[in-house]
Amino acid sequence: MSTPDTARCPIDHAAMLGPTGCPISPGAAAFDPFADGYQQSPPDYLRWSREQEPVFYSPKLGYWVVTRYDDVKAVFRDHQTFSASIALEKITPTADEANAVLASYDYAMNRTLVNEEEPAHMARRRVLIQPFTPEALAEHEPMVRRVAREYVDKFIDDGRADLVDQMLWEAPLTIGLHFLGVPEEDMDQLRQYSIAHTVNTWGRPQPEEQVAVAHAVGNFWQLSGKILQKMRQNPDAPGWMPYGICKQKDYPEVVTDSYLHSMMMAGIVASHETTANGIANALKSLLQQPDVWQELCDDPSLIPSAVEECIRHNGSVAAWRRLATRDAVVGGVHIPAGAKLLIVMSSANHDERHFADAGRVDIRRDNASDHLTFGYGSHQCMGKNLARLELQVFLQEFTKRLPHMRLAEQRFDYLPNTSFRGPKHLWVEWDPAHNPERAHPAILAQQQPVRLGEPSRQTVTRPMRVERVTRLTDDTVLLRLVAANGQPLPKWQPGAHIDVECGSAELSRQYSLCGDPADSGAYEIAVLRDAASRGGSSWVHEQLKEGDRLRIRGPRNHFRFDESAKKAVFIAGGIGITPIAAMAHRARLLGMDYEIHYSGRSRKLMPLLDTLIAEHGARLHVYPKDEGHRADLTALLATPQPEVRLYACGPERMLGALQACTAHWPDDTLRVEHFQTEPPTLDPAKEHAFEVELKDSGITLPVRADQTILSALKAANIDVQSDCCEGLCGSCEVRVLGGNVDHRDLVLTRGERDAQDRMMVCCSRAVGEKLVLEL
Ligand code: HEM
Ligand code: FES
Numbered sequence: 001m002s003t004p005d006t007a008r009c010p011i012d013h014a015a016m017l018g019p020t021g022c023p024i025s026p027g028a029a030a031f032d033p034f035a036d037g038y039q040q041s042p043p044d045y046l047r048w049s050r051e052q053e054p055v056f057y058s059p060k061l062g063y064w065v066v067t068r069y070d071d072v073k074a075v076f077r078d079h080q081t082f083s084a085s086i087a088l089e090k091i092t093p094t095a096d097e098a099n100a101v102l103a104s105y106d107y108a109m110n111r112t113l114v115n116e117e118e119p120a121h122m123a124r125r126r127v128l129i130q131p132f133t134p135e136a137l138a139e140h141e142p143m144v145r146r147v148a149r150e151y152v153d154k155f156i157d158d159g160r161a162d163l164v165d166q167m168l169w170e171a172p173l174t175i176g177l178h179f180l181g182v183p184e185e186d187m188d189q190l191r192q193y194s195i196a197h198t199v200n201t202w203g204r205p206q207p208e209e210q211v212a213v214a215h216a217v218g219n220f221w222q223l224s225g226k227i228l229q230k231m232r233q234n235p236d237a238p239g240w241m242p243y244g245i246c247k248q249k250d251y252p253e254v255v256t257d258s259y260l261h262s263m264m265m266a267g268i269v270a271s272h273e274t275t276a277n278g279i280a281n282a283l284k285s286l287l288q289q290p291d292v293w294q295e296l297c298d299d300p301s302l303i304p305s306a307v308e309e310c311i312r313h314n315g316s317v318a319a320w321r322r323l324a325t326r327d328a329v330v331g332g333v334h335i336p337a338g339a340k341l342l343i344v345m346s347s348a349n350h351d352e353r354h355f356a357d358a359g360r361v362d363i364r365r366d367n368a369s370d371h372l373t374f375g376y377g378s379h380q381c382m383g384k385n386l387a388r389l390e391l392q393v394f395l396q397e398f399t400k401r402l403p404h405m406r407l408a409e410q411r412f413d414y415l416p417n418t419s420f421r422g423p424k425h426l427w428v429e430w431d432p433a434h435n436p437e438r439a440h441p442a443i444l445a446q447q448q449p450v451r452l453g454e455p456s457r458q459t460v461t462r463p464m465r466v467e468r469v470t471r472l473t474d475d476t477v478l479l480r481l482v483a484a485n486g487q488p489l490p491k492w493q494p495g496a497h498i499d500v501e502c503g504s505a506e507l508s509r510q511y512s513l514c515g516d517p518a519d520s521g522a523y524e525i526a527v528l529r530d531a532a533s534r535g536g537s538s539w540v541h542e543q544l545k546e547g548d549r550l551r552i553r554g555p556r557n558h559f560r561f562d563e564s565a566k567k568a569v570f571i572a573g574g575i576g577i578t579p580i581a582a583m584a585h586r587a588r589l590l591g592m593d594y595e596i597h598y599s600g601r602s603r604k605l606m607p608l609l610d611t612l613i614a615e616h617g618a619r620l621h622v623y624p625k626d627e628g629h630r631a632d633l634t635a636l637l638a639t640p641q642p643e644v645r646l647y648a649c650g651p652e653r654m655l656g657a658l659q660a661c662t663a664h665w666p667d668d669t670l671r672v673e674h675f676q677t678e679p680p681t682l683d684p685a686k687e688h689a690f691e692v693e694l695k696d697s698g699i700t701l702p703v704r705a706d707q708t709i710l711s712a713l714k715a716a717n718i719d720v721q722s723d724c725c726e727g728l729c730g731s732c733e734v735r736v737l738g739g740n741v742d743h744r745d746l747v748l749t750r751g752e753r754d755a756q757d758r759m760m761v762c763c764s765r766a767v768g769e770k771l772v773l774e775l
Contacts, residue, residue, distance in 0.1 A: 008667060018057035020120075020334055028056035031065060033319070033342070034204045041413040042318045042421070043350035043358075050351055055333040058452060061091075061418075061630035063321070063342040064335055069372070072330040072343045075322055076376035077774070079118065084379050086340060087115040088201055088266070089321070091418055098210035105218025109399045110258040112266045114379055122253050122378060126698040127247050131179075131240045132382050134452035141450060143178050144390055147171050148397040156435060163426040168280045168394075170322065176271030176392060177665035180264075181239015182227055190268060193220030195415070197269050224264040228764055241267065254277075274316050275387045277422025279394050282310035284426055285361050287407045291487055292361055297403035300396060304455035306363035307391040310370070313361050317371030318346040318421045342418060345372040356557065357491035364462045365490070366556040369454045370555065371720065373619075378696040379775075384588040385453055392450045398657065400443055403429040453536075454719045461501065461551035467522060469546055472607040475529045476575065477541060480515075480522045484549055488520040494582035494763075495559035495673070498523060499600040501551040502539040509536035512579035512649070512673065513555060514608065519585070523555070526607050528575040529658040558747070559649070559673040566643035567593040571631070571658065573650025574600050579673055580649055581608050584616060595619050599654070633661045649673040659750070667751025682706050690766040694775040695737055709761040709771075718775055720761060727763035731760075734761050738772030740763075 016024050027048050032038065039043040043133070046067045049056060066072050075082045094102075111117075113125055114376075151167040173190065177183070196216030199205050205213050228245075231237065235245045241264060248255040284304065286293045296306055317614050324339040330387040335341070349371045350358040362368075374381035381387070398405070408427035417422065437444055440528050463484035466574060470478040481628075483489050497512045515524030530537045544550070561568075561583045574582040577598055587594040596616060600606035603624045612620050623629040637646070646669055655672050662670045684705040692709055693700045703712045710732055713720050720732055727745030736759050743753045745760035752758060761773075 012109075018059070020057075020336060020341065022057075024057060024059055025053055025171045026250065027053060028065075029060075031056070031058045032060050033418045034416045039416055039421070040412070042344060042346040046347040047350075048178065050347060055331040055335075057568045058342070061342065063340045064330070064333075066330055066341055066343045067347040067351075069348040069354040072345060072348035072372055073376055075330060075341060075343050076372065078328075079378045081325055081328045082341060083117055083325050084115050084322060085111075085117055085120075086321050087379075088112075089115075090201055090707050091321075092204045093306065094200075094205075094210050094214065097207070098214040101211055101214035102218055105215075105220050105221055107221045108258070108261075109265065110262045111220065112259060112263045113382070113544060114270070114501060118378070120254075122696075122698050123251075124259065125378075125382065127205060127251050127254050128240070128244055129382065131243050132385065134385060135630070137385055137452055140175075140179060141389060141393070142577055144175055145397075145447075147174050147178075148393050149404055152397055152401055156393050157432045157436075159432045160427070160429045162430055163283060164276075164280050164422075164424065168426065169276050169285075171394075172275040172279065172390060173272045176268060176275070179240055179271055179386060180267050181231065181237055182264075182268070183230070189223060190220070192224065193217070195273075196220060197265065198273060198415065198417055198420050201417075203415065215700045217516075220265055221261075224268075225537055228264045250481070260331055271383055271386065273420050273422075274381075274383075275390050277316035277420060278311060278387060279351045279391055280426050281314040281316055281423045282307065282391060282395065283428075284407070284412070284423060285310050285314045287405070287428065289361055290406065291485075292363060293399075294403075295485070296395070297399040300399050302363050302460070303392050303395045303399070303448065304388070304451040305365070305368065305460045307388055307395065308368040308455050309363050309365050310391070311373045311387075312349045312355070312365070312368045312371035315346055315349060315371065316422050317373055317375075317419055319344040319418050320375060345375070346421070348372050352493075356493050356496065356555065360490055362490045364460045364553075366460070366554050367721075369719075380705060388454075389450055389452060396448050396450075400446065401435065401437060402428075402430055403436065404434050414611045461505075464550055466544060466546055466548045466550065469544065472526060473605050475605065476526050476607040478514075478524060478526050478607075479540070479544070480524050481550070481552065482522045486706070489493055489523060490555065491772075492517050492523075492555040493557055494561045494586045495579050496555040496557035496582075497559075497579070497673075498555050499553040500525070500536075501539075501553075502536045503543065505551075507535050507539070508553070509565055512559075512582070514578035517544045517582060523552075526575060526578050528607070559647070561647070561688055562645050563590060563592075565645040566594070567641070567645070568595075569636075569644055570594065570596040571633070571646065571648040571650070571654075572596070572598045573654040574605075575607070576648070576650030576654075577612070578610055578649070580647060581612060583647055584612070584619075588616065590617075595621065596693075597623065597631050598651070599623040599629075600625065633657055637661045640669070642666050642669075644669065646670045647672075663750070668749050670749065672746075682708070687765065690768070691770045692766075693738075693770065693772045695772055696775055703766075708763065709765070709773075713761065713775070720775070724759065725762045727760050732760050732762045735756055735774035736771060739770050740767035741771065742767045 016530045018024050049067040054071060055064060055066050058065050066075055069185060116124065148171060151171045155161040155166050190288045193216050196213045197220060199215050200213050212277060231242055232245055235242050244255050244260055296302055319342050322341045322343060324335050324337055326337045328335045352358050390395040392651045405428045410427045412423040414421060464481040466479055466483045468480040472478050492513055494517060495512045499508045499510050501508045511525035511527060514521055514526055527537050527540045529541045559579055570584055584594060584596050596619060604611060623631045648655060658670060687705040689702055689705045690703055692703055697718060701712050701716050703709050710720060736757050741756055741759045742765045743759065744763045747760055
């Protein structure tokens with residue numbers, strides 16, 4: 001017998017194996033973050049990875065690359081397994097000659113915050129955080145407005161500008177210097193040096209370029225030292241660096257000389273390039289969609305949420321780095337201790353598993369602020385609210401004074417590097433004769449309030465028009481809603497719902513989407529007339545007619561359909577069929593094994609029944625009560641099947657019975673959607689006060705007997721997502737590190753409750769005196 005061909009195979013198979021001995025796929029082998037594909041759009045360039053190989057080893061880079069939302073967040077979250085120590089390490093090691101140049105400048109860049117390890121990091125972060133609080137940032141707002149105004153004044157009458165060269169590079173530097181407390185006189189030099197630092201740290205300079213870069217970095221280092229010396233003469237001056245100098249007196253071991261000198265340089269980069277690129281990316285994204293830009297100009301109250309969406313969609317920090325301190329598993333892939341990870345936030349921000357219709361700029365996106373552009377966890381960007389403030393003020397200035405500007409023809413180029421991303425130039429054009437301030441100089445005095453901190457979901461609504469009202473049963477109507485401006489709507493995923501404002505902003509109700517997710521022309525919801533309605537469904541049934549306008553929020557999805565499961569069993573009662581209908585439709589399209597069990601009072605009161613029969617045939621089991629049919633859930637669910645997912649929506653009684661019948665099934669098999677619960681009323685006579693310790697923030701907060709944890713967190717300006725505030729939606733989930741939780745939500749499964757490692761802070765409380773939370 002001849003030897004197998006592989007014995008003579010010309011390919012060096014050993015070279016095709018990663019550090020764990022696993023073969024390297026062609027996509028992983030080709031991955032090159034310095035190539036144009038990544039530079040132009042990291043999320044598009046990594047789409048293949050999100051879909052096929054979400055964690056891979058890149059032989060060209062020597063890093064493990066992580067691209068899905070949950071995995072990137074999990075790496076950020078676990079700062080012990082994944083150390084931030086390499087965040088500022090040179091991604092391309094420099095040659096001896098360049099190193100010698102750096103040494104000649106006594107270059108001694110040390111840990112700052114972003115790459116400092118615990119416990120030193122958190123101690124320093126806590127001492128230095130005060131200037132980043134909303135109250136402290138509010139003092140900078142007039143300065144930010146003045147700087148934005150002065151730059152626009154310079155070119156407003158020209159009709160054409162490169163916004164990067166003429167404003168967006170310098171203005172955030174000026175603002176950053178003010179924030180840091182640095183005098184403006186060294187600005188031009190700093191600008192050059194600051195780019196050099198980016199190339200030095202995150203780029204791939206050629207050997208001859210490395211020497212020039214090293215000189216620039218060395219000069220930057222020395223200039224930073226000189227500026228720091230100047231500051232020490234006047235430590236009472238405003239600014240974050242003088243604040244640090246003052247704190248050094250009380251905490252000399254925490255705020256060291258080496259830290260201050262290093263931060264002087266790193267702080268300029270942190271506050272400058274990130275924001276300069278962020279504004280350029282935001283304007284580019286918005287101007288590329290003239291309808292969206294127009295909407296923002298017409299309604300500037302949308303600016304805070306537009307800022308958040310732009311930071312998600314086209315963020316200025318594309319990827320960040322971590323070092324595995326021990327063997328670990330990320331997304332099911334074994335990562336050996338000592339491995340370096342490139343965690344690509346820009347890819348995570350486009351993960352369809354978390355952001356439906358991720359490629360679209362949707363300035364009303366409900367969960368935009370879930371993005372990971374600011375990192376997450378203990379090192380999350382301290383300057384995020386300064387950046388949000390700047391972006392809002394800049395967008396206000398442009399939408400007010402140059403609403404008629406448009407992108408000029410151009411190709412966008414980027415500085416080749418893994419992490420900091422923004423176009424080198426951004427050419428725009430407009431007709432100065434149409435500058436609104438020429439006809440209405442008063443607009444210059446108009447000022448929108450800025451929102452300091454994360455934008456609230458509750459304020460962002462989507463104007464809609466009722467295109468059609470169809471009676472489905474005696475007590476249910478189907479509403480077909482289209483965007484009021486006639487534009488296509490964001491796509492959604494089965495299980496998603498919208499909040500409908502029923503006649504007033506104070507009265508909103510949640511309705512599952514039951515149409516076709518692929519139909520971007522309209523959203524469909526079925527509304528049952530509830531006899532005990534407090535105004536929601538009776539308003540829909542009595543007042544709403546075709547052609548009417550209304551406002552919705554969302555879509556949002558906390559009832560996700562797992563497309564990878566082998567089989568799905570859907571159980572619906574009455575109007576609970578709406579999310580199930582969308583899921584079953586999807587299951588059929590995917591060719592998945594599934595069955596539907598649909599109960600109701602009588603066939604004529606069971607919405608969507610005819611459509612479901614036509615679509616699902618024998619897979620649909622119908623149980624009309626008046627015909628004596630009852631779903632025998634106990635028999636149906638007698639034998640646990642690990643590969644099956646159960647989805648249920650319907651009356652609380654049915655869901656309660658289901659919980660009981662599936663008690664012997666594996667945890668998390670049953671996924672339910674609840675729509676009715678009692679709003680939490682806290683009776684201080686029955687509740688007790690307790691404390692929550694926030695591990696990552698390093699603070700402890702009291703929670704009064706009449707207060708939710710969520711409101712205590714918000715009062716302390718801790719960003720936590722929230723939505724329903726009734727324990728329904730799962731938005732406010734927080735990890736619990738210590739203490740016993742009195743769970744009062746309807747989101748967690750039995751197994752999750754017992755594990756005592758997470759909770760919904762909008763309603764659940766402490767059993768004892770204290771909880772420790774991962775915040
Ligand atoms: C950390 C992004 C603006 C100061 C970070 C991190 C990222 C980031 C990704 C690392 C997070 C982690 O490891 O979890 C951004 C973006 C900005 C921005 C995208 C603008 C759009 C600013 C501004 C400042 C700032 C204006 C002001 C000085 C910091 C500091 C840290 C940091 C001090 C270190 C925090 C720590 O390690 O505890 N930023 N940043 N950033 N950023 Fe920002
Ligand atoms: Fe909805 Fe807490 S905000 S569960």
